[in-house]
Amino acid sequence: MGHPRISGTGTILATAAEAPGILFEAIFYIAIAAEAMTAALAAGRRSMDWFGVCMIACVTALGGGTTRDVILNHYPLIWVANPYLLLLVCGAALLTIPLVRIIARLRWTFLVLDALGLIVFTIIGCDIGISLGEPPIIVIVAGMVTGCVGGVLRDVLCNEVPLLFSSELYATVSIVTGAIYLGGLDFGLPRDGMVVAAFVVGFPLRIAAIVFKWGMPKFVFDKEGW
Amino acid sequence: MGHPRISGTGTILATAAEAPGILFEAIFYIAIAAEAMTAALAAGRRSMDWFGVCMIACVTALGGGTTRDVILNHYPLIWVANPYLLLLVCGAALLTIPLVRIIARLRWTFLVLDALGLIVFTIIGCDIGISLGEPPIIVIVAGMVTGCVGGVLRDVLCNEVPLLFSSELYATVSIVTGAIYLGGLDFGLPRDGMVVAAFVVGFPLRIAAIVFKWGMPKFVFDKEGW
């Protein structure tokens, strides 16, 4: 990353400091803001007030990393150590309200940003799992939780069955990306290269899943009384 | 607080010990019991059994503080260190069942007790954030989480969209109260005075919000397919 913008706390993107620099960091912030904006739309569909919009945005954008850190006992939480993240998320969420007509026309832009965010969050989660010395399965789970659980919490608070459990490949993209990233590092390949590889594999896979409606097979069980 | 009734654990109202004493402590316990009772009514609307009534009461009355402590890595949890709180909550919840006709006529009493509880919980949450050396935003969030998240968890368990996100000013009252409290302390004003100020500002604000139906503006977004 070079410049020590958030090195004071040493938690947020400490590991990303070795990733291909400013671009990675920029994608992180843009993806956080994009997640906050799409979460604000979800809150708007439930006619929530401005406070509810901010809460849903925070839970969606920061809930995955928070869940990972609680699972791994990794404190302080990123947003507790860097509270300006709350301002970024709430600012993006509230900005969605006056800009809703524009944002509603940018559905594909937000899908692309969300896909980039999925890869960034997965890498950050894997990095934290690695830094804590977790075994490979847990490293990949840490990446997947970071990338995916925010959306699950959003759906629970919006009183819906989580979309993650039945829609196009999303968590699977995170798991595949995390496995490639970790596998490359274990193989001794340079971190910068593996970050690029994660994007090169994960991002097109997620976009293809949306375009071609690739999903996991569904399990349908309709027997009552069980 | 003067007398060291719960100073053995040093967690629950340690900071409140410097607040205006027994009255603060009394409001804390009464508010906990009142939250348990209104939670019991919510459980009753879902026809839960006595165990469910106790669970909903515990989650509502103690879930905010628990969430705050998990976020801030502040252990032991208040109710783990002081398990008699579970008995107080379950006792109040079960007492609601035979007394339901009386309680149902006391709606305004419980709204007042809930408003007092919101201020007490906010102050306790802020105190814990301060004692951990958190930055101002996190101190205010700690107060708000303590005061508000219990109701969110209750609504999630009752399978409803959290009321907090769309009804009269509630979290906002907590945030304003916490900001005044923290601001006064930072300005060097005495803690006792700021506790009184928190009540003088926060309590009438909450009551006025109920009476005049003050709410944050709502964000309504009804475009499907997003």
Place this chain on the structure above:
Amino acid sequence: MGHPRISGTGTILATAAEAPGILFEAIFYIAIAAEAMTAALAAGRRSMDWFGVCMIACVTALGGGTTRDVILNHYPLIWVANPYLLLLVCGAALLTIPLVRIIARLRWTFLVLDALGLIVFTIIGCDIGISLGEPPIIVIVAGMVTGCVGGVLRDVLCNEVPLLFSSELYATVSIVTGAIYLGGLDFGLPRDGMVVAAFVVGFPLRIAAIVFKWGMPKFVFDKEGW
């Protein structure tokens, strides 16, 4: 337990090592797998995909112990220290899909396995509470949370009011079992004997509750506007 299969981590069944050995351990693994399979059926009723099936299974089978450990600040989590548990749970859940016709005919088998699991999880939870020096109420709560909260999280993710709060005696069986187990240990009785006693009391109680539809009294409150 004798053979040190998982003694490396020292967390999962460390305390159970003093319980009546291999049989206890076997019931633990069978119950985990059975919980994963019934959770898979719940996911199937919501037409989730294979990933959702695995997620619901993990949350159901491992969520109780995870919640207990977060409450008690007891790290590492069992499944983080023993990630093969995730493979066991996901394997059992995915196996449910091709075997659904067979499993759907084994409802009583699974009710029996679930009842055995409830007792095992309760004992493990109590053991962890005891090992942390928690007071009696918290030890019993630790056992109850271990045995019961997984199902609550499953129902929340499946967007249902938790069955635990309104169906036949389940948490009550866990509380009674935990109280007997802890009471016997406090009385100086040998641990092996108390494990047997827990099964002798708790298992028939749970089965009788199902057969005779024993439940706690329900609290019904239907006044709106509260």
